[in-house]
Amino acid sequence: MAVNEAAAHETHENLSSQAHRIxxxxxxxxxxxxxxxxVEAKLAExxxxxxxxxxxxxxxxxxxxxxxxxxxxxFMVRNVDLAEYLQSLKLxxxxxxxxxxxxxxxxxxxxxxxxxxxxxxxxxxxxxxxETHWRSDTSVHELYIAACGNAVMAQMIRSLRVTTRLxxxxxxxxxxxxxxxxxxxxxxxxxxxxxxxxxRAVQTHIRSLYRYALDLVA
Amino acid sequence: xxxDRSITNETGKLADNVYRAVxxxxxxxxxxxxxxxxxxxxxxxxGVSRSPxxxxxxxxxxxxxxxxxxxxxxxxxxxxLQDYLHSLDLRALVEPQAAAxxxxxxxxEEIGRLDTLLTTxxxxxxxxxxxxxxxxxxxxxxxxxxxxxxxLARTIHEMRRYTKIFxxxxxxxxxxxxxxxxxxxxxxxxxxxxxxxxxxxAEHIRKVRKRTLAGL
Numbered sequence: 001m002a003v004n005e006a007a008a009h010e011t012h013e014n015l016s017s018q019a020h021r022i023x024x025x026x027x028x029x030x031x032x033x034x035x036x037x038x039v040e041a042k043l044a045e046x047x048x049x050x051x052x053x054x055x056x057x058x059x060x061x062x063x064x065x066x067x068x069x070x071x072x073x074x075f076m077v078r079n080v081d082l083a084e085y086l087q088s089l090k091l092x093x094x095x096x097x098x099x100x101x102x103x104x105x106x107x108x109x110x111x112x113x114x115x116x117x118x119x120x121x122x123x124x125x126x127x128x129x130x131e132t133h134w135r136s137d138t139s140v141h142e143l144y145i146a147a148c149g150n151a152v153m154a155q156m157i158r159s160l161r162v163t164t165r166l167x168x169x170x171x172x173x174x175x176x177x178x179x180x181x182x183x184x185x186x187x188x189x190x191x192x193x194x195x196x197x198x199x200r201a202v203q204t205h206i207r208s209l210y211r212y213a214l215d216l217v218a
Numbered sequence: 219x220x221x222d223r224s225i226t227n228e229t230g231k232l233a234d235n236v237y238r239a240v241x242x243x244x245x246x247x248x249x250x251x252x253x254x255x256x257x258x259x260x261x262x263x264x265g266v267s268r269s270p271x272x273x274x275x276x277x278x279x280x281x282x283x284x285x286x287x288x289x290x291x292x293x294x295x296x297x298x299l300q301d302y303l304h305s306l307d308l309r310a311l312v313e314p315q316a317a318a319x320x321x322x323x324x325x326x327e328e329i330g331r332l333d334t335l336l337t338t339x340x341x342x343x344x345x346x347x348x349x350x351x352x353x354x355x356x357x358x359x360x361x362x363x364x365x366x367x368x369x370l371a372r373t374i375h376e377m378r379r380y381t382k383i384f385x386x387x388x389x390x391x392x393x394x395x396x397x398x399x400x401x402x403x404x405x406x407x408x409x410x411x412x413x414x415x416x417x418x419x420a421e422h423i424r425k426v427r428k429r430t431l432a433g434l
Contacts, residue, residue, distance in 0.1 A: 056276055063280010084368075091312070091369045098311060152304040152380065155282065156373055163369070 034079035251296035320364035
């Protein structure tokens with residue numbers, strides 16, 4: 001039987017994973033914008049794949065909260081409004097300081113150093129690059145998310161960060177200064193192994209995001 | 219939440235119903251952790267075609283309820299003791315706050331309904347697991363919804379999926395043990411005392427942890 005069938009199946013799965021990665025990237029770099037309806041036929045053609053693996057990729061993205069169902073079996077890039085953003089930050093404010101405190105003593109020092117170097121490179125770069133900013137942001141938060149020792153908590157924070165990220169995409173450049181100094185404060189506390197300081201630094205950072213968003217509309 | 223808002227056509231609804239049916243089977247352990255998902259069989263059992271079934275399975279995989287072991291092997295997630303304790307820790311962090319937020323927002327009718335359900339349970343000699351979980355879902359679900367923060371509600375909802383699966387699978391049913399905690403909660407809600415509600419919820423979750431560990 002089915003050597004060919006199995007091979008075909010495997011290729012199909014790979015295509016679906018590939019589509020998942022590419023579409024996710026397109027959303028994070030705003031090539032697909034919040035509220036935009038995804039035209040599957042067009043996107044499949046652009047990616048050079050058939051519609052079935054693309055559809056599977058979109059369903060996975062739905063589970064992850066990046067796209068939502070729209071009319072006629074189509075999908076739309078999720079649009080996160082201010083209210084949703086603030087509500088998700090409220091939950092991050094409960095979870096992330098706790099995660100940072102739990103992670104104390106479990107974080108590899110080399111990774112803290114690497115995160116510092118990324119921040120240095122980000123602020124001293126002659127041209128602002130949004131992807132570098134995302135990468136640095138993820139490196140800092142992932143230090144304690146991945147090391148908090150509670151996989152369920154980590155998964156929840158990551159999923160909340162998907163939501164907040166969809167909102168932040170629009171004005172990320174303005175956050176370069178505050179993000180960097182607040183991130184450095186977090187790294188300092190993690191490096192010192194000071195749970196209380198880590199908790200406080202993370203809380204300060206998330207409150208700063210909250211205030212920043214409110215000031216935008218004020 | 220946003221993802222539930224915009225299902226406007228029949229196919230979407232069908233996929234949604236299939237999703238709910240399969241999720242229900244997982245939560246009630248009719249599909250226990252580790253079961254291999256047989257797409258064809260499951261679709262036939264629900265009387266649907268494979269396309270809405272695939273949609274539903276992909277969604278459940280995205281939510282972490284199903285785990286793909288190999289390219290072709292999709293299984294029901296096994297909730298380990300560690301998963302359970304982690305989920306309960308998260309509930310301990312989030313649920314007392316949510317309950318406090320819900321205290322001024324829950325309606326008199328909702329409190330009345332919870333009180334009636336609880337009174338029935340208290341007066342039943344040997345309540346069934348279904349009766350117990352119906353009340354438990356109503357209490358924790360209503361408080362989560364009434365927190366007014368959909369992210370808080372969703373977190374509690376998802377954490378309760380895990381703790382419920384674990385408790386249903388492993389804990390020998392001593393359902394009456396939780397009644398006292400629940401009564402405390404309902405009493406504090408009736409008094410609209412947010413601090414007491416918060417404390418009662420925190421205590422309830424601590425005791426659930428203790429009881430479950432003692433029952434293993």
